[in-house]
Amino acid sequence: MATRAVIGYALALGREYNKDDIAAALQASVMPHAARASKIPAPVVRPGGGLPSGVIPGTAWACWGTFHFEAAKAHCAKATLERLTQVVGCTTDNGPLGQKNKRALIERFFDQIASHFAHRLAATTGGSRRAVERVLNDVGEKTSLMMTLDELEDVIDVLLAKYNGEPHGRLGGRTPLEAMHFLLEKQDSLLRTLPVARSSALCLLQEARVVAIRGDVSRGERPHINFEDVRYDSRVLSGIAGLIGKQLRIYCNVKDIRHLHVFHMDGSELGVFLPRAPGALRHIRCACDRKSSH
Known part of the structure; x- marks a missing residue:
């Protein structure tokens, strides 16, 4: 609120964002930001731009004391808020009911994004015969005019980094x-960072999935778990046949399930599991695409 800076983001590919998208955005807001290796040569971040955790020393793993949010269903899920307060150690504030102006800063930010970057093309012809909207409304066979997901992420990363480097009138002409x-510099005690032990547990912001440990000692089948029809295991689990039949909690980024963070039901960590089935990575990409389209 005090600086207007964007500290992190996540791209939601569905018609509406959901609790998984919220968890991804929260994780990205705490973890140090790594600039993307852009596949588009033209967009560049202006000097003085970027996301705080990537350009301001000491802000990596910085977190907030109070989390202000809008009263949307994905935000208000009780389990999401409970995980947030436990992992980050903050309080939550939905603000006064019926007073949307209390969150006017967020509305103005998205208005700026819409006017400078995102524009709905359906049934739009633009303001002139040469308006780019006319061309993009129906690209036909000109597939080069279409944007890939990687290119979209590149542009969004640059857009938000540039936003943080633009002067704001309400900040006395300073950039965020x-x-x-x-x-x-005035008060370094303003900054609160997560302890190392807690920063490694950010995956707990995600919703847990419960799976059973499979295997059959008599047939030489080592302990493993199945997720999205793919077999996952680890060296630790493979050597503990006594766990077969027990349940585990798994946490993952639903857009990238190439690894799973796995915990016992009592909360103790079992480690990171990787896919072992032949062709698993190809299947995982397909599974992610299906989830993104839902």
Whole structure:
């Protein structure tokens, strides 16, 4: 609120974002941001731009004391808020009921994104015969005019990084990053970071999936788990036949299930599991595509 800086984001591919998208955005807001290796040569971040955790020393793993949110269903899920308060150690605030202006900053931000970047093309012809909307409304066989998912992520990353480097009138002409620098220099105690032990548990912001440990000692089938029709295991699990039939909690990024964070039901960590079935990575990409389209 004090600096207007975007500290993290996640791209939701469905018609509406859901609790998994919220968890991904929360994780990205705490973890150090790594600039993308852009596949598009033209978009570049202006000097002085970027996301705070990637350009301001000491802000990696920084977190908030109060989480202000809009009263949307994905935000208000009780389990999501409970995980957030437990993992990050913050309080939550939905603000006064019926007073949307209390969250006007967020609305203005998305208005700016819509006017400078995102535009609905359906039934739009633009303001002139040469308007780009006319061309993009029906690309026909000109597939080069279409944007891939990687290109979209590149553009969004640059857009938000540039936003943090643009002067704001309400910040006295400073950019969001300059305002953050200024506040931290005045009072470094403003910054609260997650302990190392807690930062490694950010996966717990996601919703847990419960799976059973499979295997058959008599047939020489080592303990493993199945997720999205793919077999996962680890060296630790493979050597503990006594766990067959027990249940585990798994946490994963639903858009990238190439590895799973696995815990016993009592909360103790079992480690990271990787896919072992032949062709698993190809199947996983297909599974992610299906989830994204839902």
